Amino acid sequence: MDQVIDQSKKAGTATAWVKQLGPHAGAEIHGLDTGKPIGEGERKLVHDALMEHGVIVFRNQDITREQQADFAANFGELTVHPFSPHLDDLPEMIVLDNDGDNPPLSTDVWHSDEMFRLEPPLGTLLRAKIVPRVGGDTLFCSMTAAFEGLSDGLRSFLSGLEAINDFKNFKRLYGNSQEHRQRLWEMMDKFPNPVHPVIRTHPVTGKQAIYVSPQFTVAIKGMKQDESDALLDLLYRQTQIPEYQFRVHWQENLMAFWDNRTVQHYAARDYLPDRRRMERITLRGDLPYGPAGKSYSILDPDKARTDPILENYQAAGESRTTP
Numbered sequence: 001m002d003q004v005i006d007q008s009k010k011a012g013t014a015t016a017w018v019k020q021l022g023p024h025a026g027a028e029i030h031g032l033d034t035g036k037p038i039g040e041g042e043r044k045l046v047h048d049a050l051m052e053h054g055v056i057v058f059r060n061q062d063i064t065r066e067q068q069a070d071f072a073a074n075f076g077e078l079t080v081h082p083f084s085p086h087l088d089d090l091p092e093m094i095v096l097d098n099d100g101d102n103p104p105l106s107t108d109v110w111h112s113d114e115m116f117r118l119e120p121p122l123g124t125l126l127r128a129k130i131v132p133r134v135g136g137d138t139l140f141c142s143m144t145a146a147f148e149g150l151s152d153g154l155r156s157f158l159s160g161l162e163a164i165n166d167f168k169n170f171k172r173l174y175g176n177s178q179e180h181r182q183r184l185w186e187m188m189d190k191f192p193n194p195v196h197p198v199i200r201t202h203p204v205t206g207k208q209a210i211y212v213s214p215q216f217t218v219a220i221k222g223m224k225q226d227e228s229d230a231l232l233d234l235l236y237r238q239t240q241i242p243e244y245q246f247r248v249h250w251q252e253n254l255m256a257f258w259d260n261r262t263v264q265h266y267a268a269r270d271y272l273p274d275r276r277r278m279e280r281i282t283l284r285g286d287l288p289y290g291p292a293g294k295s296y297s298i299l300d301p302d303k304a305r306t307d308p309i310l311e312n313y314q315a316a317g318e319s320r321t322t323p
């Protein structure tokens with residue numbers, strides 16, 4: 001009983017408390033029903049745990065989709081994904097329902113969600129509804145730990161760099177018909193390539209993290225292609241270091257909430273043909289910034305339609321402002 005009292009004092013609420021699960025990322029929130037309205041003490045407990053641990057999990061959350069959306073709204077504005085199918089009556093909710101006949105679209109690639117946006121989402125809440133017999137885990141990597149694990153010299157060098165990003169993975173959704181090409185061009189106009197700082201400063205914690213990913217990053221701006229490829233490969237390999245990782249083994253009604261500014265994730269594609277159904281809500285984010293400055297868009301969409309080669313990105317003009 002004494003232990004419970006101590007934990008509630010620490011948590012700032014009557015019943016909810018936090019247990020750290022991983023050294024660099026991962027914690028579990030106990031004693032919180034996310035299906036009910038939460039008070040400021042509980043909201044702060046969850047927010048602070050997210051800031052400290054990058055990804056937090058809640059078990060046994062047998063709630064409705066609307067309740068998941070309402071809980072998410074405590075932490076930011078909900079957004080609608082421009083490419084993923086979503087529900088007509090709750091467009092902020094993405095249902096990821098995959099099996100052998102409908103495999104996932106390359107989610108087994110390390111990424112921070114929606115880096116093709118100029119202002120990528122700050123966080124994502126994903127809840128499991130149907131879990132496979134085995135497999136289907138999601139791996140997370142602390143990009144803060146990955147950055148801090150590099151040498152002083154490399155960290156200093158990286159801090160001046162920017163990277164061009166693209167929704168390249170989603171371009172596969174479009175065919176070669178005139179209608180599809182037109183729709184793709186409209187999306188390219190809507191989401192012109194953002195240039196994000198390679199090292200991103202977290203707006204709340206002030207910590208710095210690697211902010212390039214094989215899912216969305218095209219090149220380091222201003223580098224020769226072989227230099228860019230080699231440097232990006234080195235950075236991508238940081239996510240594969242087990243000490244920086246935290247792994248979520250899904251159970252029905254387990255909900256994970258992660259901070260896209262701190263962690264990247266990878267959904268293991270090792271469960272097919274079993275079914276895995278997940279429900280996702282995403283929170284609007286802020287304009288990234290880092291030692292190299294704020295994010296910005298440079299690409300002329302007309303050039304992208306006809307000749308989207310690296311040199312076009314490299315030759316694009318400067319329009320960056322410093323934070």
Ligand SMILES: [Fe+2]
Pocket residue numbers: 107111112113265
């Ligand atoms: Fe994702």
